[in-house]
Amino acid sequence: MNIYVLLKRTFDTEERITISGGRINEDGAEFIINPYDEYAVEEAIQVRDEHGGEVTVVTVGGEDAEKQLRTALAMGADKAVLINIEDDLDVTDQYTTAKIIATYLGDKEPDLILAGNVAIDNGTGQVGPRVADLLGIPYITTITDLKIDGDKVTVVKDVEGDEETIETTLPLLVTAQQGLNEPRYPSLPGIMKAKKKPLDELELDDLDLDEDDVEAKTKTIEVFLPPAKSAGKVLEGELDDQVKELVSLLHNEAKVI
Amino acid sequence: MGRKVLVLAELKDNKLRNVSFEAIAAAKTIAEGGEVVSLLLGESVESLANELVQYGADRVVVVEDEKLAQYSSDGFSQAVLAVVEEEDPEAIVFGHTALGKDLSPKVASKLDAGLVSDVVDVEVTGGNVVFTRPIYSGKAFEKKIVTDGLIFVTVRPNNIPALEKDESRTGDVSKVDVEIKDLRTIIKEVVKKTSEGVDLSEAKVVVAGGRGLKSAEGFKLLDELAEVLGGAVGASRGACDAGYCDYSLQIGQTGKVVTPDLYIAVGISGAIQHLAGMSNSKVIVAINKDPEANIFKIADYGIVGDLFEVVPKLTEELKKLKVNA
Ligand SMILES: Cc1cc2nc3c(=O)[nH]c(=O)nc-3n(C[C@H](O)[C@H](O)[C@H](O)COP(=O)(O)OP(=O)(O)OC[C@H]3O[C@@H](n4cnc5c(N)ncnc54)[C@H](O)[C@@H]3O)c2cc1C
Ligand SMILES: Cc1cc2nc3c(=O)[nH]c(=O)nc-3n(C[C@H](O)[C@H](O)[C@H](O)COP(=O)(O)OP(=O)(O)OC[C@H]3O[C@@H](n4cnc5c(N)ncnc54)[C@H](O)[C@@H]3O)c2cc1C
Numbered sequence A: 001m002n003i004y005v006l007l008k009r010t011f012d013t014e015e016r017i018t019i020s021g022g023r024i025n026e027d028g029a030e031f032i033i034n035p036y037d038e039y040a041v042e043e044a045i046q047v048r049d050e051h052g053g054e055v056t057v058v059t060v061g062g063e064d065a066e067k068q069l070r071t072a073l074a075m076g077a078d079k080a081v082l083i084n085i086e087d088d089l090d091v092t093d094q095y096t097t098a099k100i101i102a103t104y105l106g107d108k109e110p111d112l113i114l115a116g117n118v119a120i121d122n123g124t125g126q127v128g129p130r131v132a133d134l135l136g137i138p139y140i141t142t143i144t145d146l147k148i149d150g151d152k153v154t155v156v157k158d159v160e161g162d163e164e165t166i167e168t169t170l171p172l173l174v175t176a177q178q179g180l181n182e183p184r185y186p187s188l189p190g191i192m193k194a195k196k197k198p199l200d201e202l203e204l205d206d207l208d209l210d211e212d213d214v215e216a217k218t219k220t221i222e223v224f225l226p227p228a229k230s231a232g233k234v235l236e237g238e239l240d241d242q243v244k245e246l247v248s249l250l251h252n253e254a255k256v257i
Numbered sequence B: 001m002g003r004k005v006l007v008l009a010e011l012k013d014n015k016l017r018n019v020s021f022e023a024i025a026a027a028k029t030i031a032e033g034g035e036v037v038s039l040l041l042g043e044s045v046e047s048l049a050n051e052l053v054q055y056g057a058d059r060v061v062v063v064e065d066e067k068l069a070q071y072s073s074d075g076f077s078q079a080v081l082a083v084v085e086e087e088d089p090e091a092i093v094f095g096h097t098a099l100g101k102d103l104s105p106k107v108a109s110k111l112d113a114g115l116v117s118d119v120v121d122v123e124v125t126g127g128n129v130v131f132t133r134p135i136y137s138g139k140a141f142e143k144k145i146v147t148d149g150l151i152f153v154t155v156r157p158n159n160i161p162a163l164e165k166d167e168s169r170t171g172d173v174s175k176v177d178v179e180i181k182d183l184r185t186i187i188k189e190v191v192k193k194t195s196e197g198v199d200l201s202e203a204k205v206v207v208a209g210g211r212g213l214k215s216a217e218g219f220k221l222l223d224e225l226a227e228v229l230g231g232a233v234g235a236s237r238g239a240c241d242a243g244y245c246d247y248s249l250q251i252g253q254t255g256k257v258v259t260p261d262l263y264i265a266v267g268i269s270g271a272i273q274h275l276a277g278m279s280n281s282k283v284i285v286a287i288n289k290d291p292e293a294n295i296f297k298i299a300d301y302g303i304v305g306d307l308f309e310v311v312p313k314l315t316e317e318l319k320k321l322k323v324n325a
Helices: A035-051 A063-075 A094-105 A127-135 A188-194 A239-253 B018-031 B046-054 B073-087 B098-110 B221-229 B237-241 B307-324
Strands: A002-006 A009-011 A031-033 A054-061 A079-084 A112-116 A139-149 A152-159 A162-169 A172-176 A199-202 A218-224 B005-008 B036-042 B059-064 B091-095 B116-119 B121-125 B128-135 B140-146 B151-155 B172-175 B186-191 B205-209 B232-235 B262-266 B283-288 B301-304
Touching: A002 A035, A002 A127, A009 A063, A031 A035, A031 A063, A035 A054, A035 A063, A035 A112, A035 A139, A035 A172, A054 A063, A054 A094, A063 A079, A063 A188, A063 A199, A079 A094, A094 A127, A094 B098, A112 A127, A127 A139, A127 A172, A127 B098, A139 A162, A139 B098, A239 B283, A239 B301, A239 B307, B005 B018, B005 B073, B018 B036, B018 B046, B018 B091, B018 B121, B018 B151, B036 B046, B036 B073, B046 B059, B046 B172, B059 B073, B073 B098, B091 B098, B098 B151, B116 B128, B205 B221, B221 B232, B221 B262, B221 B307, B232 B237, B283 B307
Parallel strands: A002 A054, A002 A112, A054 A079, A079 A199, A112 A172, A139 A172, B005 B036, B005 B091, B036 B059, B059 B172, B091 B151, B116 B151, B205 B232, B205 B262, B262 B283, B283 B301
Antiparallel strands: A009 A031, A139 A152, A152 A162, A162 B186, A218 B140, B121 B128, B128 B140
16 A cells, blocks of 8 residues: 655644744744654554555755654654755745645555644644545545455544544545554664665755746744733632632632523 | 625524524624624524524525534535625634634635634724734733634634624525535534523623532532523633532633633632633632632632632622622
């Protein structure tokens, strides 16, 4: 089976966020594989181990994303592709990213594409469904279970807590929700092997794309932090009095009850 | 002047969801005096159209088909695209719900359009329609504009206030026939886990419990507290994983995103993935025995103590308030 994983390198949002020069300050910040994409990588490896085939991990980004791609290779993916747009594009959006990925995948005849349900930094969840649409294949988002039997696929989809069991066929794109699996940690031998696995680097030129073909349709004009919350009030004294005070504050000061 | 805006209405248990009315309010701002057309899809839904008018839609287009009884991206996108073709709107608004998140990227892709997802505020300044949306798990915000073509956005529930319902408003309701075909994904079974009662993502008060509640039995403490407050019960991932409650109650990055007036976090530590789902709440109360717990960093009011003592007392005190009111 010809399996692709869409992997995004993301800012670790557990980190403290600061802004400099109108942008999120990335200096010294920790970057990770988008957590939902780890589920996608894990699932891809499991599907390959069961049904045979090859797992290719694809990232649109810059040179720095090599690290996350190597990690996916160390987990067990077979090949990685970095579509490096650093030099070509300043402004990109989900339209851009999806079009680049779909162009790359256009002649690859994927059977199964796995993406994350959402990227934790930009957080739109658009890229997966957009890529599926551009490739003309069906998609199912936020899945928590995947079973493949020949061309027939059965998935469980999380819909705001309800569970839908859905049948469809390959080729297919799915996006991973938490609960799909427990991503493995790269093993030491895995890390050694990953160094020798192929990591190809492409640019827009290699895909016969011009900057104009993928020009973003939206633009960020400002980034800001929420107004600093004045330190919350931790109540003191006898518990009974604290509870009375809380009710009074909610009623008279915050006026929410 | 003014823009024509198409707004997708959304149903839950055969009733219009609040977010549909909020989306109409957002559409009014975007329209700048232009026409707001609401789109209603389903098997037999025409009778609901009037309520959309009462909440501010100028007109409603209804597409009825048995294949639209359940959501599918193929079926719904065919209906939306047929109406877009006929109406030729300059802007489209969906709710940022499970349905809206799943459908909007496909429709945007088909229309070769950009899409601004998860919008919490809309304003018109200097001729631009500017959208505010949370980024970095809610730790920051960005303002976005559409630079090319159609304006297409999804709005986060409970952030943009709906307009006052006006029962005297009238508007045209028309039906459009669309041939829905070639559904490639078929829903075989739906296991409903969401409880009846207040819809968590639209509740004005949410009482949420975490691993600190220790058991499913303990978790029931929250039911009574939520009841006096007329609110809904939610949970952290920790509580769901431990089996104290159902996953449908989960709040956070992988669960529901809520923005109530009052959020009471009970025995929840405040992990970033949890905060991503509730940090925009207007007033946050934390009850936790650990004074260092992260949840206190974003709480407006905190009680450091044993929740098994605090919650019953709080419930009692609120009952008194209710009796006196
Ligand atoms: C050089 C550069 C410049 C940028 N400039 C801007 C800018 O000006 N404004 C702006 O808003 N954003 C900018 N970005 C970010 C980028 O446009 C978006 O983050 C990207 O389009 C993904 O959108 P998202 O975060 O909403 O992902 P989502 O749609 O939430 O991601 C869902 C899933 O899609 C897949 N996916 C997403 N992105 C990628 C990717 N890059 N490669 C492979 N798979 C992916 C993953 O599986 C992910 O889990 C820039 C990025 C780069 C590298
Ligand atoms: C990709 C990913 C996605 C995730 N998505 C989500 C999500 O959507 N939502 C979510 O919630 N989490 C999510 N998580 C999990 C998250 O990281 C935390 O593990 C989880 O939120 C912890 O739940 P908790 O606060 O209930 O448990 P804990 O962190 O164990 O906290 C329990 C708290 O209860 C307090 N406590 C204990 N006993 C008492 C008592 N008697 N009285 C008062 N206080 C007491 C403790 O002091 C502690 O602070 C996600 C994680 C990952 C990796």
